[in-house]
Amino acid sequence: MLVGLRQAFLRFHGCTMNCYYCDTRSSYSSTAPEFCQVEKLPGRQDFCSVRNPLSFKYILDLLNEWQQALPKAHHSISLTGGEPLLHVESLQRLLPDLRSILPVYLETNGVLFHELTQCIDFIDYISMDFKLPSTTKSREYWKEHLKFLEIANRSNVYVKTVVSSETTVCEIKKACDVIASVNKNVPLILQPVTTTSPGEAISSLLLLELQEAASELVNEVRIIPQTHKYLNLL
Ligand code: SF4
The missing domain is CATH 3.20.20.70 (Aldolase class I)
Known part of the structure; x- marks a missing residue:
């Protein structure tokens, strides 16, 4: 943000x-x-x-x-x-x-x-x-994320989730259900995974489909890549 x-x-x-x-x-x-x-x-x-x-x-x-x-x-x-x-x-x-x-x-x-x-x-x-099993390759954290967001909502919070070619619309909707259950106005940032592997890189079409699905459930969904990587900054 x-x-x-x-x-x-x-x-x-x-x-x-x-x-x-x-x-x-x-x-x-x-x-x-x-x-x-x-x-x-x-x-x-x-x-x-x-x-x-x-x-x-x-x-x-x-x-x-x-x-x-x-x-x-x-x-x-x-x-x-x-x-x-x-x-x-x-x-x-x-x-x-x-x-x-x-x-x-x-x-x-x-x-x-x-x-x-x-x-x-x-x-x-x-x-x-917000850690998605599809991108972390580990277990899901829905319950922990819900409890965390309930507390974080007292501050100036936004949620960021890394997405890859393996992320599904269903998975993003589940994440958005958790966010919306706390506050639909918490912004969600979809961050395409930074990778040199063509198999992992998310297509622009899937990225847009994820944004479309998320936008039905929460009020502000942005797509922002890791800009410091493009600029070769720390
Ligand atoms: S990406 Fe963040 S949460 Fe995941 S292992 Fe690295 S520091 Fe930990």
């Missing part, structure tokens, strides 16, 4: 899922890497290695430095991963100070609803993934 706006990224280690299309696999291996990569000036790719885990002070000082160097560049700070809600105790301590610098935007796989409850008051935007 915020496509085109710049964000600072804070990437967390670990994830509860193992989606086959995941492009951050190194961030959710069983043990955290000894070092993480920190950009000294945003967007310049002038990374340095810093030992994990970063202290809260280091994160806040760095973000303040970025804000001084580029005061208007960033719309918000994106908490991403992996799955940030795995670190809810750290989020509860960090977010009040983080939020005093930039609005907080959470990227999440949309399953850890207990953890969301514990920190939602410090989150301004939620990008909630």
Whole structure:
């Protein structure tokens, strides 16, 4: 929903899922890497290695430095991963100070609803993934997604679902039934899977058919690909 706006990224280690299309696999291996990569000036790719885990002070000082160097560049700070809600105790301590610098935007796989409850008051935007078995190649999460969305609906939430050549109209309708049961006005973004395999890439016709079916059940359905991939950005 915020496509085109710049964000600072804070990437967390670990994830509860193992989606086959995941492009951050190194961030959710069983043990955290000894070092993480920190950009000294945003967007310049002038990374340095810093030992994990970063202290809260280091994160806040760095973000303040970025804000001084580029005061208007960033719309918000994106908490991403992996799955940030795995670190809810750290989020509860960090977010009040983080939020005093930039609005907080959470990227999440949309399953850890207990953890969301514990920190939602410090989150301004939620990008909630809706995981379809056809694209993740794993089990379904309808019940977890429903509970998560019921809580996320208290904030500024939209739902994003990755679709591939194997996604069916029936599956999208089931996902939209879950969304509509909470709030028909929650926007839904259909994101074509980014792939180099022609067999996995979704056809434009199927994409439009999915949008047509979804639009019968929820009020706003957008098709947005991973634009940073086209631009060769992080
Ligand atoms: S939920 Fe996100 S971070 Fe976790 S495996 Fe899936 S795509 Fe990767």
